[in-house]
Amino acid sequence: MSEFSNALSVSASGLKAQSQRLRHVAENIANADTPGYRRKTVAFNPERGPDAKGRVETGPVRLDRSDLRRIYDPAHPLADESGHVAGSNVDLMIEIADAREAQRSYEANLRMFDQARQMSSSLMDLLRR
Numbered sequence: 001m002s003e004f005s006n007a008l009s010v011s012a013s014g015l016k017a018q019s020q021r022l023r024h025v026a027e028n029i030a031n032a033d034t035p036g037y038r039r040k041t042v043a044f045n046p047e048r049g050p051d052a053k054g055r056v057e058t059g060p061v062r063l064d065r066s067d068l069r070r071i072y073d074p075a076h077p078l079a080d081e082s083g084h085v086a087g088s089n090v091d092l093m094i095e096i097a098d099a100r101e102a103q104r105s106y107e108a109n110l111r112m113f114d115q116a117r118q119m120s121s122s123l124m125d126l127l128r129r
Contacts, residue, residue: 004123006053007116013055014109017044020058021102028090029099035071035078037088039064039095064089 024040031037041062047055066089074083 004116004120008113010054011109011113015106017056017058018102018106022099025095025099025102029095032088032090032092034088036086039090
């Protein structure tokens, strides 16, 4: 029965990690037009400890240090002397691709969780007979 709880634990950690990733992708998309906004990324790390057994956790949130876009808008209050404003470094195509990948990974973890739950339930039904 312990293996079922391990499978549920591993898939639950994957669900949590992917949901956090989706949260950062949504934040990046929401701030794509915010001047000076830097894209946030999150890495997954294996969970440490004697009972981790394949679980993941999210690492620290990192800011993308690529160059900010320069937008010519001399009427903007944040424009410099040349009339340029520092835009964000969010690329919507990358964010959409990251969102799709996180969504698919989330769904895969959800299916694994459901399968382990169904197998555990079936085993309990067999043991009751």
